[in-house]
Amino acid sequence: MKIAVDAMGGDYAPKEVVQGIELARDAYPDVTFQLFGKSDQIKQYLKNDQNIDVIQADEVIEMGDEPVKAVRTKKQSSIVLAATAVKEGDADAFFSAGNTGAILAAGLFIVGRIKGIDRPGLTTTLPVITGKDAGKFVMIDVGANADTKVLNIYQYALMGKYYAQNVHKVANPRIGLLNNGTEADKGDMAHRKVHDLLAADKDINFVGNVESRELLNGVADVVVTDGFTGNAVLKSIEGTALSMLKLIKGSIMAGGTKSKFGALMLKGTFGDIANSMDYSQYGGAVLLGVKAPVVKTHGSSKAPTIKNTIGQIRDIIDSNMISDLNTYLTDHAEDLKQIKDSIKNSK
Template sequence: MKIAVDAMGGDYAPKEIVEGIELARDTYPDITFLLYGLTDQINKYLKNDDRIEVKQADEVIAMGDEPVKAVRSKKQSSLVLAATAVKDGEADAFFSAGNTGAILAAGLFIIGRIKGIDRPGLATTLPVVTENSRKNFVMLDVGANADTKVLNMYQYAMMGKYYAQNVMNVANPEIGLLNNGTEADKGNMDHRKVHDLLADDGDLNFAGNVESRELLNGAADVVVTDGFTGNAVLKSIEGTALSMLHLIKDNIMAGSLKSKLGAAMLKSTFGNIAKAMDYSRYGGAVLMGVKAPVVKTHGSSKAPTVKNTIGQIKQIIDSKMIPELNDYITSHKDHLDQIKDSIKNK
């Protein structure tokens, strides 16, 4: 198994990327890594090159670069070369913590989308924090497409089902549609159309509409939404979690000796809360709908997050989810064409 890595992508690259890859290398003995970037900078942090090949990339796509233009013009960048390695069959997956738009563009234009999927979507795994049979859930799209059509969201449900089955090991995942109410007639016209399509599909275990306030309570195994809403909800969840942890800490530190002693007694409890809300434990966002695993983690990721994301990529490759999804989409081409026609005629 080989993973191509954009070693220059991310706020703390290449140091944290290299250190994270070494942690992953020591954890997963069946993975070889191709690290693309400025070799002099990478080698400065590389302690052991066992199963790590460093590849020179003369250019770097910065966080502020215009994504499509950067991918097309910076052919020798670490991001483009890593994606090209997957396209050429030199690697099984592409990983980066860099420019999100450029990663999406590389996934689309270099690696290529699965035939039958109109717009790939970003899927991320989030925790369920209440007592529930579900430990986590997957949500997509969380930012690949700001303008999402009815057909796109229907296809996200199909792909989310495969991710939950193959990577999260959920036998018959429940699929929910993120909406502003649980009733079937809630939402705008597009959401009502998506609701009806999902409800009429016998291959999907559709649980109906779900509200954002119920997401972390385990409302569904797969939550489908448009990219604009999904990205806003994701950032709201992450921001709220960080704010709550800071609020608790600040109140304890500003409190009396009694509150500090109480906090000391509950240290393990607070630790468990922080651990449950730590999004870095759940890996990165997967670009669903392309021909090979393309995984993007937070730009601010440190070494442990990089290592966790590599574990996620290994699960995706081991599960053979993407080739199976490709076969499924191909075998359901007639059904998808009918769905397209029905949307156009409504």
């Protein structure tokens, strides 16, 4: 198993990327790594090159670069070379903490779409923090496509199903459509059409519309939505969690000795709460719908998160998810064509 890594991507690259890869190498001896980037900078932080190949990349796609233009013009960048290694079969997956748009463009234009998928979707895993179903769920799309069509969201449900089934080992994943109410007739016309498509598909365990306030309560194993809404909801969850922690800390500090003593007694509990809300433990965001795993983690990721993400990529490769999704799309090509035609004819 070989993973191509953009060693120059991220706020703390290449130091934290290299240190994270070394942690992953020690945890997963069956994985080898290709680190693409400025060789002299990478080797400065590399303590042990066992199972690690450093490959020179003369260019770097910066966070502020226009994504598609950068991928097309910076042919010797670490992102482009890492994605090309996957395309040419020299690596099984591509990982980066760099420019999100450039990673998505490299996944789409270099690694390539799976036949039968119109638009890949960006997928993240989030925590379920209450009730007997406490664990995790998948949300797709969280930012790959701001303008999303009915067919795209339907295909997200298929891809999300295979991700939850193969990678998270959920036997019959519950699929929910993110909407502004749980009733079947909620939302705009596009959401109503998606609802009806999912409800009619016998291969999908559709549980209906779900509201954003219920996401962390385990209402579904897979939540599908358009990229604009998904990204806004994801950032809202992140912001709310951070704000609540700041509010609690501020109240404790302003509450005097008694509050501080109480907080000391509950330090372990607060730690457990923070850990349960930390979705970086599940790894990065996965671009589903391309021919090989393309995974992006947050630009501010440190070494432990890098290591967790490599574990996630390893699970994706082991799961044969992409192969199984390919088989389904091939076996149901005629049915999927009829669905596409029916959507076009209903406009």
